Amino acid sequence: MSRTEALSSFIDSAPPGEIADVTKAIKSILGDDSVQDELSPAFQKYNEEQFTTTKLPGGSTEVLVSAYNSLGDGRYYDPDTQSSFDFDHATGKASAVQSHVLESSQEDLVKSLNKSLSTHASEHYTKSSSGVYPTASDTALALLTVANKYSPTNYWNGRWRSAYIYTPTSSTITGRINVDVHYYEDGNVRLLTSKEVNIGHVGSGAADVVRKIAAEEKKYQEDLNRAFANLSEGVFKALRRQLPITRQKIEWEKISGYRLGQDIGGGGRR
Known part of the structure; x- marks a missing residue:
């Protein structure tokens, strides 16, 4: 493994909200601030996979950065604001905003899905961002949601990510939900869990699609709650040592x- 590959693996595994801390640690260990340029591809991979959010200059809402809304050469677009922007993967800053009109045969469906998904995300997740983007073939749509909650003063950070591909012609949804939580007070505990989603016959309306997604996410959250309760009352309790x-x-x-x-x-x- 080369040095760049080794350092990139640290970036790739950075917990939610801690990418700057990981980068600072790498610079401190190596004594080399220029390593940031070396890690540029790793930053891009991390930001696109984690659905990093950023505020456009003069804007108040967070927009997503992902492989689905990439225009290449470090530019991304947001169908909701009808704009495109440059994104610095190292600093997380957006710039050079320009008007961008979505050219897709699915334009009307994108708008209706985006509205329904945004409503769902705001009702169920704090500090969430979402987006709907046509795939490269323009035959399917990617529905993305990310919700970040950072509490470094209490030594924990967490992220919810969901990505679905909706194919109108077959009326199906496939996707994946990812949960990443890091707790590091008097220890270092990290939860990484995911669920594959495969839904058939969801209907053709935006409300039907998002309703099915909401049901899957609710079920997964309930499953996680039950699993945590069982761990607390079972395995974790059994691990606690009795008094000497x-x-x-x-x-x-x-x-x-x-x-x-x-x-x-x-x-x-x-």
Whole structure:
């Protein structure tokens, strides 16, 4: 593995909201600020896969960056604002906004789906962004949603991503839901989970399509809630060690001062 490949793997696995911290750590370790140029392709891959959001200059809403709305050469478009923009993958900033008219045989469906999906996202997710884009063949539509919630002061960050391909001619939806949560107070725990979605016969109206998507996402969230409850009451509870013989809680910050088998176990010196 080359140096660039190794460094790119760190970028690729960066937790939600922590890409800047990972980049800063890489620069600090290498003592080389110019490494950012070397990692430019890795930044682009990360941003497109994670559905990174950005505000257009003078705008108030977040727009998506993905492979589905890429125009090439670092430019992306947003059908909702009918504009295109340059995106700096290293800084996450948008610039050079221009008017962009969507040219697609699915234009009307894109607009109606975009409205329905936006309503669904705003009702169910905080700080969410969504977008609907024709695929390269213009025979299907990509429906993307991302919801980020960052709380670094409480040592956790999380991201919900969903991507669906809706094919009007077959009235089917295929896609994937991804959940990524990182908790790092007094430890380092990360949840990475996903679900494949395959729905047939969803109807032809935008409301029907989004209703089916909403039902799948609700079911997945309920499944996750049940799984967490089972972990808390089952596996995690079983892993918790009972109190030692002294019936005293261990003061872990003083663990280096304990004499194993004596202070912890309650035995005396022989």
